[in-house]
Amino acid sequence: MTQFTRRNFIKAAGGAAVAAGAAGFPMVSFGASKKVVVVGGGMGGAAAAKYIRMMDSSIEVTVIEANKHYYTCFMSNEVIHGRRSIDSIRFGYTGLAGHGVKVVHDIVTGIDANKQTVMTKGGHHFKYDRCIVAPGVDFKWEKIEGYDAKVAEDIPHAWKAGSQTVTLRKQIESMKDGGVVAICPPPNPFRCPPGPYERTSLIAAYLKKNKPKSKIVVLDPKPKFSKMGLFTAAWEKYYGYKSSDSMIDWQGTPKGSDDNVLKSVDAKTRTVTTGFNELKADVLNIIPAQKAGKIAFAAGLTKGDWCPVHHNTFESTIHKNIHVIGDAAIQSPLPKSGYAANSEAKVTAAAVVALLNGKDAPTPSWVNTCYSFVHPGDGISVAMVYNLVDGKVSKVKGSGGLTPGYAKSTMEMRAREEQYALSWFKNITHDTFG
């Protein structure tokens, strides 16, 4: 991958912002009162709703969101580490209302694509001209015997931020020194590919300081993972990785084997069984395999586990006038990340506004950066700009890259990455909910 140079990235990303962001779209009103219904007010849905209103204030936009507050998954690993409070990652919907978005708290139970109507658990029906579906992910519970939504309250996945983030933090805090934390990451594809390894790093940082005799065992069903070289170099630097008393024991699974593929969980004894072994832990963090949010299946928007879309507009290839964005969509090579969901939201908002006004959708481009903390004061990132080639999202050659390894970077640069991450968090949450 190209070495990361921030100047090249910003140059390329600047192009993407003009194409996909609000900067390129003045507030306009075309007079017609069209209706857009957005299902899910998370990273993708909330941003799409706000940007449609900013681009064309004549469009009536309703967001239907299950919860009164949204907890960002990004920075939730910091809550688990203990240096951030759960309240600092909590956002409400008054900002969206300020942009004229109608926010309804209810659960969407169905979408009738023929009648262009969204139905809710509360018994309400919402007519739309265009619908944007952004429900995030659901879990494939059936893949792990003994693990389900109920068990997850005690043995948390914490892969949707909120109460389970707090539970995991408390369990690590109350674990004895010398205890074992077992983390079971999911198979690909899943939300936030570097997330389990950032979590491993930040739990290790907490344990190193507070319970140094403890261990973290990562039972990974994959042979490798995102930013692996950067993570393992940091684990060597801070946590003794590869030495005989390493705090982190990462066990991958070679292709074609099921060595560390999680088969079952015994919740009472906190024991996991994989294809190869059994492990009893003091704290268990199981992150199950993932698929599109439930409503995507109920609405017939899926093919396999995810929702196929036309990449120029993110309109479903199955149902007309319905767009699917964020983690639920098949958007590879864009990752399933909050930043990508935000970028997709802007592209889709621009497309929806154009199409509702009888115009062609503009040519899209997207941008993504995923930051991770490997230790307090030490951050890394992977970045990329994408454009449309032959109707598909494609990486723009030379536009992104990775943070250089320790040999080619200074600790000042790595500390700056941490600061960039914190500033990104402030900006993207304001961009989405402000």
Ligand SMILES: Cc1cc2nc3c(=O)[nH]c(=O)nc-3n(C[C@H](O)[C@H](O)[C@H](O)COP(=O)(O)OP(=O)(O)OC[C@H]3O[C@@H](n4cnc5c(N)ncnc54)[C@H](O)[C@@H]3O)c2cc1C
């Ligand atoms: C630990 C962790 C760390 C992460 N770190 C980063 C990071 O550093 N950078 C980054 O870019 N991304 C990160 N991510 C990924 C990021 O959080 C997701 O990719 C992003 O939230 C996806 O946005 P979304 O809109 O698709 O889904 P979500 O943000 O999950 O939003 C979906 C919303 O839809 C609502 N909903 C679902 N179904 C219904 C229904 N039937 N009716 C009403 N409402 C419904 C939900 O309540 C939810 O609010 C991280 C994820 C995790 C787990």
